[in-house]
Amino acid sequence: MTVRRVGSEERLTTSFPLQAYAFEGSPRSVERAKEFREYLPYNEGNRTLVVEEAGETRAAVSAIPMRENLRGRVLPMAGVAGVVTHPLARWQGHVRTLLHQLLDEMRDEGHQLTALWPFRPSFYGRFGYVGLPLRxxxxxxxxxxxxxxxxxxxxxxxxxxxxxxxxxxxxxxxxxxxxxxxxxxxxxxxxxxxxxxxxxxxxxxxxxxxxxxxxxxxxxxxxxxxxxxxxxxxxxxxxxxxxxxxxxxxxxxxxxxxxxxxxxxxxxxxxxxxxxxxARVARPGSSAPMARLLAVDALTGLPVGPARVRVELTGDRWLAGVYLLDGTTGALELARAGAGGAPSATLTAAGLSGLAYGVLDPVEVHLRGLGDVPADAGAELRRLFPRRLPYLFADF
Ligand SMILES: CC(C)(COP(=O)(O)OP(=O)(O)OC[C@H]1O[C@@H](n2cnc3c(N)ncnc32)[C@H](O)[C@@H]1OP(=O)(O)O)[C@@H](O)C(=O)NCCC(=O)NCCS
The missing domain is CATH 3.40.630.30 (Gcn5-related N-acetyltransferase (GNAT))
Structure with a gap:
């Protein structure tokens, strides 16, 4: 099994047919394959990774280099799309492997946020994404x-x-x-x-x-x-x-x-x-979007309320670490935290993302199993990240 990035033309024979199988009625006429070429320019700068076995494409994922406003700051965001595995190769870990590599690479290129439209939120919950409101x-x-x-x-x-x-x-x-x-x-x-x-x-x-x-x-x-x-x-x-x-x-x-x-x-x-x-949310056809922070640096400089809290970010490939979130100047400063000082909470990636995006209260983070938030730390987090409903707008 190999994982590799495919270029523009290669999409015609690798990721596009798998996506058509997963997301369209089928089988379609051979004419359909000819239409794929028309989509190429609109996929030009996407990053598409595929899993291949014996020369056959078994799974594919793509990321669109987008931009998103997080509490007033516009940051590079990786829009994940075209997540698909061949019906004979599902449940073998292909998408897990591909998503990890895709998000590693997008993060290395400076994308501090990522968003997607899930077929099933719990699937992407495993990758640290949290739900956003549906229009x-x-x-x-x-x-x-x-x-x-x-x-x-x-x-x-x-x-x-x-x-x-x-x-x-x-x-x-x-x-x-x-x-x-x-x-x-x-x-x-x-x-x-x-x-x-x-x-x-x-x-x-x-x-x-x-x-x-x-x-x-x-x-x-x-x-x-x-x-x-x-x-x-x-x-x-x-x-x-x-x-x-x-x-x-x-x-x-x-x-x-x-x-x-x-x-x-x-x-x-x-x-x-x-x-x-x-607003109708149903599986798999009609979903609400999800998003997450891909780098803690996304928080640096965000306009926030006056509060200080120590957070331990656990169980995440991209965010793990202990940080002091200091909003006393009104712009969030981030420091590697030592012990003691400010109230302390433990958060998963989805928990921190839910707070930063303004969709979860600290109590809800706790109730949803996305962190361990004592009351004093919850009060600080609530002051730092007041509730604020995001509007993703882009549909992909
Ligand atoms: C959904 C889909 C992409 C999953 O791909 P896959 O290669 O089978 O996924 P993986 O084997 O890497 O599974 C990753 C994890 O999710 C779990 N999982 C796989 N399919 C799942 C499903 N349909 N529902 C819930 N969990 C699922 C796996 O058990 C695994 O969990 P683990 O890592 O804790 O063991 C694939 O079934 C597919 O192509 N479906 C049709 C198209 C689609 O819906 N795409 C998603 C668009 S957002």
Whole structure:
């Protein structure tokens, strides 16, 4: 058995066929294999590792070099995708071997975070990942947006196909990356797939020429649904401009649908709004994302609350060690800790990641078996890492 990195063209005969078997209906026509070539440019800079036995590909994993905002700092993040083992080679440890090597290499290249969309969270829990919230899908009758039609809102709306509007979209998502906790973006070679497919409309809210909100969308049919992807808005004015634009479809579609971050509360946006908000997590088809720290250095300099705590990080290939987390200046300082001094907790990688990403309270870390957190250390950790819901945005 050998593990090796495959280059661009080699994906056509190694990782892509395995991925198609695992994630698509099959068997497909031979024409399908010809389409693989079209995906190559969007995988160009990915790191793909495969296990081979007797010249046959038995398993594959890939990492996309992405960037993610962690509590205000943008850090390199390894987006793990295309995790697959040949049906005759499953349960033999291939993915364990590949994931370890993949994350070792991505970490060596400076990726301090990693995220993925799991088929089963407990599988990736073994690798130190912790759950993040799933975006909410909002559906509402377009007629209920009618009160917005005559609202006088500051700013204007831009409308075009994504193929034409891509530069404005790209610039705006870069702003979201800088400003929104948890927000992650693809590298350019992958992000441009949206532009190249050109299968979406783009609506933007603008104030003085600056984009303050945006959504890509499709309309399925007359009298049907205006289905948007993520409704991105930097403030309620931008959100209202986008909703006002949707309201203009009042005699064209029946329903408007879009996704929002988990901390949005659409039922408070308008009076008499009939709204359905859903997050559905199911195995294996519909998962919430997961993430973890790949290097403790990801914490250095993070804006945090004023607290000090000693943490022993256990059972992890990438994070193990004893550290003093010192937030007394407001920017986290990290030092190798000696004994004594600050209150002390023991954390797994998932436990520390849950705190840093703002998704778990120290008590929950303890309850979930992700650490041993005495009350005094819990109080310090809660002050250091206040709850803050991340919004991953990228889907991969
Ligand atoms: C899921 C999949 C990738 C696992 O690959 P694999 O090579 O069989 O995994 P490994 O043998 O390396 O298993 C790693 C660990 O997970 C366990 N495991 C394997 N498959 C599992 C499953 N389906 N559910 C839960 N645990 C599983 C193994 O027992 C092993 O645990 P251990 O290290 O504590 O002994 C493979 O079954 C597959 O290709 N499935 C279809 C595609 C898919 O769902 N991919 C994941 C997309 S996110």
């Amino acid at each position: 909410r899908t909002v559906s509402l009758p377009v007629a209920d947006l009618a009160p917005l039609l005559r609202a006088d809102l500051p700013g204007e709306v831009g409308w075009e196909r994504i193929g034409a509007g891509y530069p404005a979209w790209h610039e705006f998502t870069e702003r979201c990356l800088r400003e929104r906790h948890g927000f992650a973006l693809f590298p350019d070679y992958r992000a441009v797939a949206l532009r190249d497919r050109n299968e979406r409309w783009l609506v933007t809210a603008r104030v003085g020429g600056t984009v303050t909100g945006a959504a890509t969308y499709r309309i399925d049919e007359h009298g049907g649904t205006l289905a948007a992807d993520d409704l991105l808005a930097t403030d309620p004015y931008a959100r209202s401009l986008l909703l006002q634009f949707f309201a203009r479809h009042i005699d064209q579609v029946a329903t408007v649908r879009f996704d929002v971050p988990a901390d949005e509360v659409p039922e408070l946006w308008l009076t008499d709004l009939e709204v359905h908000v859903q």
